Amino acid sequence: MKKVIVNKVRCKKCNDIIKSTDRHKFKRCKCGSIFIDGGTDYQRYGLGLDRQGITAVDADDYIDFSYSVYDE
Numbered sequence: 001m002k003k004v005i006v007n008k009v010r011c012k013k014c015n016d017i018i019k020s021t022d023r024h025k026f027k028r029c030k031c032g033s034i035f036i037d038g039g040t041d042y043q044r045y046g047l048g049l050d051r052q053g054i055t056a057v058d059a060d061d062y063i064d065f066s067y068s069v070y071d072e
Contacts (some may be wrong), residue, residue: 004040006067013061034062043068 008019014031022039029035036045043066 001071003069003071004038004043004066005069006065007036007038007040007043007045008065009034009036009045010063010065011061012063017065 006019007021008017010017011029011031011034013033014029016029016031018027018029018034018036020027020036020039023041024037025039026035026037034045034047036043038044045062045064045066047061
């Protein structure tokens with residue numbers, strides 16, 4: 001089983017570091033390119049959308065600082 005210790009990412013576009021600390025604590029970076037959710041219960045993060053609804057970033061535009069521990 002996976003235990004999430006830290007759930008945080010940094011957007012390379014706006015340099016914003018966002019951290020989800022509680023379950024269902026949805027956070028978006030300043031420029032709206034990435035989001036994170038789940039706190040220490042689960043990890044969910046993804047890429048934001050531009051105003052036309054088209055993916056504005058790719059996987060090279062953020063750095064994942066999350067940390068998890070896996071039980072046996």
